Structures are given as structure tokens and as C-alpha cells.
Amino acid sequence: MFDVVIVGAGPTGLWLAGELRLGGASVVVLETRPARDENSKALTIHPRTIEVLDCRGVVEPFLAEGLRIPNGHFGGLPDRMDFSVLDTPYPFTLALPQARTEELLQRRAVELGAVIRRGCRVTGMAPSGVELADGEVVAGRYVVGCDGTRSTVREAAGIDFPGTDATTWGWLGDVVLDSPPGRGFANVAGPRGGLMVVPLPGGVHRIVGGDPGSTRPGELTFDELRTTVQAIAGTDYGMRDPRWLSRFGNATRQAAVYRSGTVLLAGDAAHMHFPTGGVGMNVGIQDAHNLGWKLAAVVTGRADDALLDTYHAERHPVGADLLRHTRAQTALMTAYSPEGQALRAVVSGLIASAPDMSRELAERLSGLDVAYATGRRVPEQRLPDGGTLFARLRGGGHVETEAGLVRPDGHLA
Incomplete structure (x- = not known):
């Protein structure tokens, strides 16, 4: 029997596995996918997460490979927050594909002694752990669901996931651009929609955005992406050879509790939101950073089980604040009407002209402002x-x- 069974080998589950091993707990990570997904949902590593990596001595490869961006956007507004004023050795975000982040985090977890099992689909809970699709029971004293917004662990544990359904959708395409914007970056917004262009490794760019027609789910086609980008930016940047096309909604939900007995939730299994600001992966890793040392202390007998109750008490408010901020940013990003465009202009101007406001937003977005009791x-x-x-x-x-x-x-x- 393992001390902890983690379901989900994304960034949250992998960081948690490393933290548990650092604290002396035995841990197995179960992942449905037989191999790592090479399509990266997340690209952005925020300052507090970079600090977390430094606090465990693994920051160097991230700094070496990630593209440093010294500012950040709020709701896709043109005036950007200045990160140079933040009280951190890392006043910037790092642009690094999630696939590479997972690779580095898995390396750390395995080096510390975590067991990673891929191709293992968890179908439900068992009295002593979790049950796999083939009937195998993987035994563990505690189970942590890091298995995303459709979390099997959360549903099997009967934990409510209240919130709101999607009313708007964004889209993204990882494509080759024959005529990329200057320096590879672009941020375009107007009544026809908004988009951002970001360079990725391997000569690929990501174009991500939304438009007034993004009110329905469904598969995104390359022709639709090209037509929409042309309408917003006045050019399709010579896009070709799509590597990945996706659409995502603004459904917003949060688990009612992060702990139910011996079952705990972290990352997207605990909170679901529109990916504004690129904060989701970061909050998940920070969930794991909060939970890891506590759970390790409990299973090794260094702390009473009651310590785990502080995980919900400390991280649930952080998740609620995350949902408020992503909803606010979504409202700004989808403000396509004349009134909405005026609102965007006013708020953007305040970010440029009110340093205190800009700094507070930057501290919240970066995760540096989090405080517990x-x-x-x-x-x-x-x-x-x-x-x-x-x-x-x-x-x-x-x-x-x-x-x-x-x-x-x-x-x-």
C-alpha cells in the first residue's frame, strides 16, 4: 500500500508527487494517457511559481529554456502591467510549453522516488484506494484527485462542483506563420474580437482569442481560424500547417470542499475557469505546494491528521479569488460592443496611469499576494x-x- 495515490500526471500531480517524496511519503501517480500530451494547454509560468521552483532547487532549466516576458496583460487590455516593480527575484513570466514543464516535473518526481504509471484509467474509488478499468485496485491511505475538470476522483467522492456553464468560447491554433508579427508577438483587439500571437519552440506560433461569433462549442476548423484572424487583425499572418486547433469555454466551477476524509483535490479538479491570464497551471502547482508538505507530515506521523483541514481553509479562498478574477477578465475580453470597448479603454488607461493599481493587479495575477491566516x-x-x-x-x-x-x-x- 502506498501512503498516497495521485490520480493525474499533469503539472499539479507531478509537483505534488515530488513534494510528497521530499517529505518521506510513498506515492504513486496514475495517468490515463499512455504518453505525455504534446499539445500544451498552458504556456505561462508566473513569478510565484518560479519562486516555488527555486525553493526546491529546480528552477535553472526553466530559466534557461523559458522566454522571459517582463509584463503581463489583464483581460487582454493593450496597456500591460509592469512586473519589474514586484518584490521577487523573478519579475517576469516564463513562456514554456506545458509539455516541457511536465517533462521537467516528472524528472524531479522520479528522481525523488515517485512511481509514475501511465495507461491506467481510474474508474472509481475502492475501500483502500482506487479501482482501475481492468479491475486492479491500487491501494493508498490517501487519494488526491489531480485529474482535471472532469475529475473521476471528485465525482466518486461525491464532492459537489457548483458554478456556471459556458456562455462564450475562445479558440486557439498552433500554426506556422510565414508573415509573423514583429518580434513574434501581437495583441489585437476591437469590436470584431481580440487575439494574441505568441511564438512557440520549433518555428510555431500560437494564436489565441475570441470574437462575437464565439458563442457555441464545437470543433474548430483551420478555415474558421484563418477567416476569424483575418477579420480581427486584417491579416492571417500567412498561417499554414496547423499543429493543434482547440476551442474552450468559460464554464466556471469550484469544488465545495477540497478535502473529504482521505480524499483531496488539487488543480483543475478543484477549480475550473476561462484561461485568462494563464494562471490555471500556476494555481494548481501552488495548491500542490501547500498540500504536499502537510500530507507528507501526516502520513509519516510528524503531524496530526487535522493539519490537512488547513489545506481547504487556505487554498479554497485562493480558488474563489481566482474565479472572480478570471470572470472579470473574461468580461473585459468579450466586451465587443461600443460600450464594452469604452470600458476596455478606460481600464487599460488606468493600468498605464495608476502605478498602484497596476502593481496590485500584477501581484494578484502573479500569485505573490497570497496570504493565509x-x-x-x-x-x-x-x-x-x-x-x-x-x-x-x-x-x-x-x-x-x-x-x-x-x-x-x-x-x-
């Missing part, structure tokens, strides 16, 4: 013995600082 996250600092806080946290234990005792997840204890 014990206190805010503690920024990087030099310790009295000459070491640094982030380096000292790499062992996964508590660290004494002048500000007080810092938990393994970087918040005051």
Missing part, C-alpha cells in the same frame, strides 16, 4: 548565516528567519 508568503532574503531563504527551503523543512518561522511552502508558520 499564518501570514503572507515570505520573500527571498539573506539569512544571518549568509545563506538565502529559498536555498534553505530546498530541504523541505521549516526555516527560522528574523520575521519568524517559515513553513516549507514559504509562508509564515
